[in-house]
Amino acid sequence: MQQNHLSRWYFGGVSSSVAACLTHPLDLIKVHLQTQQEVKVRIIGMVVNVVRRKGYLALYSGLSASLFRQMTYSLSRFAIYETVRDEMNRKNKGFMPFYQKVLMGAFGGFAGGFIGTPADLVNVRMQNDVKLPVELRRNYVHVLDGLFRVWKEEGIRKLFSGASMASSRGALVSVGQLSCYEQSKQLVLAAGYLTDNILTHFLASVFVGGCATILCQPLDVVKTRLMNSKLEYGVRCVSLSAKLGPKAFYKGLVPAAIRLIPHTVFTFIFLEQLRQHFGLRVFVSP
Template sequence: MQENRVSRWYFGGVSSSAAACVTHPLDLIKVHLQTQQEVRMRMIGMTLNVVRREGFLALYSGLTASLCRQMTYSLSRFAIYETVRDKMKRKNKGPMPFHQKVLLGAFGGFTGGFIGTPTDLVNVRMQNDVKMAAEFRRNYAHVFDGLLRVCKEEGLRKLFSGASMASSRGALVSVGQLACYDQSKELVLATGYLTDNIFTHFLASVFAGGSATILCQPLDVVKTRLMNSEVQYGSVSHCLTETAKLGPNAFYKGLVPAAIRLIPHTVLTFIFLEQLKQHFGTLSLVETDRCARRHPPGMQLMMAMMMHTHTRTETHIAFSSFSVYLCFWMRTRKRCQSLV
């Protein structure tokens, strides 16, 4: 029987960081496309232009900021969503309804988006530096240098420029990714044709990535413009107005690279997350109780140890180990029985 394992609170941040290492060049090209005032280049042309001007490694500009962002933004939203979801699942003895997943995902994403705003701002600026003239580049050495310089040169408030957009986008992305992934995975497993394996995770995450891309693209464009500007936009409404003057399509600038970046990122994130959960996750309390029932508390092993001791000290050590093990087993059984 397959063990029911629960994700640890930091697995979401780790898996998102691993996925970001693969998809970072796509994220950089997406930022370049979104910050164009007029559509001059498409995705392939922009990629070739960056490589021709700065070299291949320029596609990884701002990687440190991207990883730091995943370990703040993604770690927070995954930790909130999965912790509450697992507790509700144990309490209700079944999966949460979809509307509750949507609300929980939105709350986790909104919170994570606000926490990750400073690193997101530095990430956008480091990525956009590549296409700027040398005299206008900010040249942040790394994410922490960027954070310190923004504080000194522009003030602490500037670190949270675009926080409302980042939080709103985080809420929509989390609804598309977390809630839709869980729901689509449950629906796929309910058909009975597939089991809980990598192919199921792939199908569910592709749907989740597509949903997240469509939901968040307009806010993503506004957020990127706000974070990349120093004095160009006075407020969110000003940025919305100026972007709208470019036409409705301006809110979906970079949709294709955003989808090409976000869908693979979502797929890799959830595949990494499921693998981490499977190999390093903790057993759920119900599963721990089942294991305890199948495997008695090592009484035969402990008695054998006591029988083969030859000195009083060895006997005391064996008896103490047996007592600690027995107390732990009884506490686990009692805790599980109170929940089941």
């Protein structure tokens, strides 16, 4: 009998949270660049501005919201995808075809994006707060304070502002990450040059991190602007962004890639280690 290790339902949320701790400053800079009306400051200049205004710890503004988001958004999409995938692989006694992985990744990402919208909204606001004038800052103490104040001051509907964009982005990210990672890993292993080790996980995750960044960047820009806005302007956000030119939808692409690719790499490396050392043991016939 051959022994396989399967993920537990919460492994995706845990590994994504660890990755978020390592890449949070890059996520913060990406948000700052995306909320500029005009491209006035580049990556290095934005980092210098943040540090100069509030100090080095300001680069971790909104970390509690980022972790809460990972334990809602990422936990949900990984749990849905991997639970259904493992069940279908067991029934079919083999791997799912790629189109089914894409559909399941899109479904899991869409659901996870909606579930994680409130935490995502507070995360965006806490990260952007540091660059606002003192009188305009929201000054959320932590993620729970932010959630409560949005509910109390702006209504429960505001907690789900940008939910359609967040869900759509979640679907694209999950297709680019979950579905493509598994397919890439299977192709690499099938070639016979590498084994199921950290190098294989690294190569597969770097590739899918780039795919996910390009797929989701336009929606990520619109989502960030919707969540950061104090006004309800819904689909007008797309038209207003379009008036700034096609490049507006890829504002912050470089920091997004610099953030999402390492985040993807760390997430899958930690996930694979959790699976190998603490996963569910399943015995199958060779």
